[in-house]
Amino acid sequence: MTTYIAADSSFDFAPRPGRVLQRELDTRSISQAQLASRTGLSPKHINLVIKGTAALSPDVAVTLEQVLGTSAETLLRLEAAYQAHEARQEKRSAFAGFVDWATSFPRQLLIDRNVIDEADDGVVLVAKLLDFFSVASPSAYAKTWLEPQASYKRSQLHAIDSDLTALWLRLSELHAASLLSDAPPYDSASLRSAAAVIPRLTVHEPGKAFTEAQEMLLRAGVVLVFVPEIANTRISGVSRWVNGTPMIAVTSRYKSFDGLWFTILHEIAHVLLHPKRSTYIDVGFKANDDADSQETAANAFAEDHLIPPKFRDALAATTTAEGIVALATELGVSPSVVAGQWAFRSGIWGGAIAKLRHKVDLAEVLA
Template sequence: MTSYIAQDASFDYAPRPGRILQRELDERSISQAQLAARTGLSTKHINLVIKGTAPLSPDFAVMLEQVLGTSAETWSRLDASYQTRQAREHKRKGLADHVDWANTFPRRVLIERAVISQTDTGAEVAEKLLKFFGVVSKKAFEKTWLEPQASYKRSQLHKIDGNLTALWLRLSELHAADPIRSAPPFDSAKLRLAAEAMPQLTLQPIKIAFREAQRLLLEAGVVLVFVPEVPDTRISGVSRWITGTPMIAVTSRYKSLDGLWFTILHEIAHVLFHPKRSTFVDHGLKADDDADSQELVANKFAATHLIPPAFNEALASATKPAEIRAIASELEVSPSIVAGQWAHRTQIWGGPIGKLRETVDLADALS
């Protein structure tokens, strides 16, 4: 006698278990009433299972194993697959309610960042967005990604798009996921040593320097990643703790060598001095616009690592590019770093000294 299901069968679709059960009964010329008698269950219950109105319980699966000879595990897998498919269908129908929410995200940005594909529309976009953010609904997205933004430390100079900020933060998490899993425990002493080594890295080509910075920070248990800026987020860097590991993510917002290294050191300071629960979203050299004490501490840390206080007087009196280069030579850092700090302190961003500020784009350098 041929069975419609084999022992330990696996299915690439999810048939209704009751439909398979009825075929098995028909093959054996067993009526629903007879199955009820053999199992001690009511005929009504057997009928409900066959119609799919009632689930095929583990107890019933064991009974079917004894009566029909097909393993309980097979029946249970059939029912679990069917119930999962039904749940997915129910969820898919509910995606229609999320289409308007999904449309608040710029489609071009989602395609560029590989969150969705060019052909995705409507519910497909909503489904991929929810999966990308690791949530099941718009409400869950707002609670997980938007509400915490109220406590982020960040400049308020510009109006910020909360959805796109969440998008960039999620991208940074995903970029950092693999190194975070293998990162050693955080070591503040090693992080301080790494910070001291950063200024000398500015003399190297940016690709080599950034990779070396990543290596030094990872030895201290800190993950450094680069994620290109998302429009309307105005983010130059972020520091946050993910599953006990600090992550620093930077953009190329200002495309300047001095701005990039200032941002990295600024975020290192947040990791060293501020609570693990805090997330700091910064936009670079103007991060003190908030007049926030923690931002000021991070700014001072970055500035003094790039230009030690002993050189403040020489920097203040410098008026020519040659003097900037001389300070850089003595410090063994790039003239771009000294020129950037000079510009920040004098608020003179152009002119001959301003031309010493080197332009860099990590997106090109690391590609």
């Protein structure tokens, strides 16, 4: 995974243009007073420029170029670099007040996910976290990553950690960055066609099936990625529009094969049916979905694609593992998927049919 590096300069020193100017005067044995006479500038202004107290303006740079032959562009580049360095140093001084915020995140998790290095602490830790979240301050982080969560979390039975949710969402964006930049325009018709085919991919080995789904969705302008779950987020999947491109990110929560494909189809439904709501976070489909009509619609979409309505009676009438396998063969999908839907509808999570429900950890199969 990519290592995220703070966007500040690695240089601890930037020469002010006044030092270069003074060196030029010393080389030519010209005093500041003489330079003032030659340029028509006041001796005080010349002194302030040399000391760095006064900024070097384009007009003065061009005048110095005319008198000394020193490129105005060179002087102005030095001035810009010096001013940027000073502003950066001032910003880093302010970072000292943000250390408590930065240290509130689980340190080992940040190291494990390559957000920071083991040696990072203090203002370096702050700088890397702000860069990771692409914000300028903790208050900007709260407005960008925490405040919107109230509008896109679905109803849920358990409280989740908002900071860790933000961390996982940002990791998913960065993990998908290269695909997002190269994705073709979103095509809803192509996405509907892909959703109809995806259940049949489940007969393949999990890693191959997931890769094929990624490729199929990308042709429809939708990016699908896997990002390992972070504890205390309870996230199974998310659908999120990033700069105009829909992204679906999934975890291996519950490590359930049928649950994984239900999640993918559920998030596809949000992209298709609810594009005006930019982000959905789903936490395992164990909440009261009836409290959210859009979640109910997404669940129905996933169920209908895994087991088409005309096969529902046959599914309900099945009582044996052999019957589940036969129905799966007729549908052209994995018996694990059919067994998962049977268990969900019957409320029976044990027995011979339950043994058909395979476990899968994408972190392992995609490694």
